Amino acid sequence: MGVPRRPVEPPTAEQAAFLERAIQEYGKATYNFAYRLTQNESDARDLTQDAFIRVYRAWRSFQPGTSFLSWIYRIVTNLYRDELRRRKGRFHEEIPEDNAPQEFGGQRPLAVTPIEDYVEGQLSEPLSQALQMLSPEQRQVVILADIEEYSYQEISEIMGCSIGTVRSRLHRARALLRRLIQRQQQQQR
Amino acid sequence: MMEHLTTDTLTDYVHGELPPAEDALVHAHLQACAACQAEFELETSLSEALRTAARDEEYELPSMVKARIWEAVRAERPSPFAAFAAFLRPAIAVPTAAILIVVTYFASPLGHPQQVHAKTVDAMYYLEQHAAEELQNPLIERNVSSPILETTEASNNDLTIGTRTAAAAALDAVE
Numbered sequence: 576m577g578v579p580r581r582p583v584e585p586p587t588a589e590q591a592a593f594l595e596r597a598i599q600e601y602g603k604a605t606y607n608f609a610y611r612l613t614q615n616e617s618d619a620r621d622l623t624q625d626a627f628i629r630v631y632r633a634w635r636s637f638q639p640g641t642s643f644l645s646w647i648y649r650i651v652t653n654l655y656r657d658e659l660r661r662r663k664g665r666f667h668e669e670i671p672e673d674n675a676p677q678e679f680g681g682q683r684p685l686a687v688t689p690i691e692d693y694v695e696g697q698l699s700e701p702l703s704q705a706l707q708m709l710s711p712e713q714r715q716v717v718i719l720a721d722i723e724e725y726s727y728q729e730i731s732e733i734m735g736c737s738i739g740t741v742r743s744r745l746h747r748a749r750a751l752l753r754r755l756i757q758r759q760q761q762q763q764r
Numbered sequence: 765m766m767e768h769l770t771t772d773t774l775t776d777y778v779h780g781e782l783p784p785a786e787d788a789l790v791h792a793h794l795q796a797c798a799a800c801q802a803e804f805e806l807e808t809s810l811s812e813a814l815r816t817a818a819r820d821e822e823y824e825l826p827s828m829v830k831a832r833i834w835e836a837v838r839a840e841r842p843s844p845f846a847a848f849a850a851f852l853r854p855a856i857a858v859p860t861a862a863i864l865i866v867v868t869y870f871a872s873p874l875g876h877p878q879q880v881h882a883k884t885v886d887a888m889y890y891l892e893q894h895a896a897e898e899l900q901n902p903l904i905e906r907n908v909s910s911p912i913l914e915t916t917e918a919s920n921n922d923l924t925i926g927t928r929t930a931a932a933a934a935l936d937a938v939e
Contacts, residue, residue: 602825
């Protein structure tokens with residue numbers, strides 16, 4: 576995963592200090608975000624490295640008082656999207672989005688709670704597998720909304736899309752997750 | 765029969781993304797509808813499960829990533845233009861600074877200390893003062909014209925000659 580080389584000014588002590596602090600304070604969070612996105616260690620390492628190099632190059636454009644994490648998540652998101660385009664889908668196995676309406680409406684039967692069972696049992700692995708089944712965009716919006724707990728507005732800024740797109744992606748992703756979890760549970764029985 | 769809430773509405777509700785009025789309606793509905801309450805709990809548990817899974821799978825930043833970042837940063841080289849500009853910078857800055865220092869030095873009193881003296885008064889001033897005082901002195905004969913005044917009128921350019929002429933005229937008047 577390569578960042579296009581762009582000529583830069585020689586590093587200054589201030590710039591180096593900025594990078595050092597950024598890595599120290601946000602390196603772990605960025606790496607974990609990249610890991611959840613890519614679902615593998617090698618790509619997460621490359622993505623994290625490239626993101627911090629971008630931070631280093633564009634350090635003057637960071638606005639003090641704004642969220643650094645949102646900024647670097649946006650950088651990671653853009654790099655990830657570029658990489659997906661470059662690899663033309665080799666990054667993941669695309670699962671077609673289920674476009675069926677997710678709305679329930681009408682009379683609802685009492686819901687079974689397979690997810691609660693997962694919470695009590697061996698949760699991480701099946702849920703992680705289910706996350707891998709989502710499209711990159713769906714996985715990203717789930718990570719940002721449910722794990723990082725960003726608002727739809729913040730997610731739209733990080734992902735560079737509308738709030739409506741965030742909302743619809745999240746709805747579809749969660750519906751798909753629930754179905755996948757239910758399917759896995761049925762297979763285990 | 766009461767209309768149930770949609771899953772999408774509940775997802776937005778769980779994420780706190782409903783407008784206040786709708787949020788209040790959903791809240792009230794959940795108090796009265798067991799089916800929707802169950803669906804709401806399912807949505808909540810999914811979010812909690814995702815967070816729990818994320819916490820369980822949290823990794824430290826590998827030290828090699830940090831090392832590679834610094835390695836890549838140090839390997840960054842400026843472009844030929846930037847390098848040329850960097851080269852030009854001292855070549856321009858040093859002479860400019862030198863010129864500024866020289867100009868500042870000579871423009872300030874430091875640049876010419878030998879020229880700094882106490883206030884000087886033209887010698888002609890004293891002669892004129894003296895002549896004016898003489899005119900006011902009642903003991904001096906009025907028919908004797910002031911040679912100094914004549915001198916000042918005659919020439920302001922050559923003080924030495926003027927002074928000599930005035931001195932000679934004064935001696936003549938006394939005799």
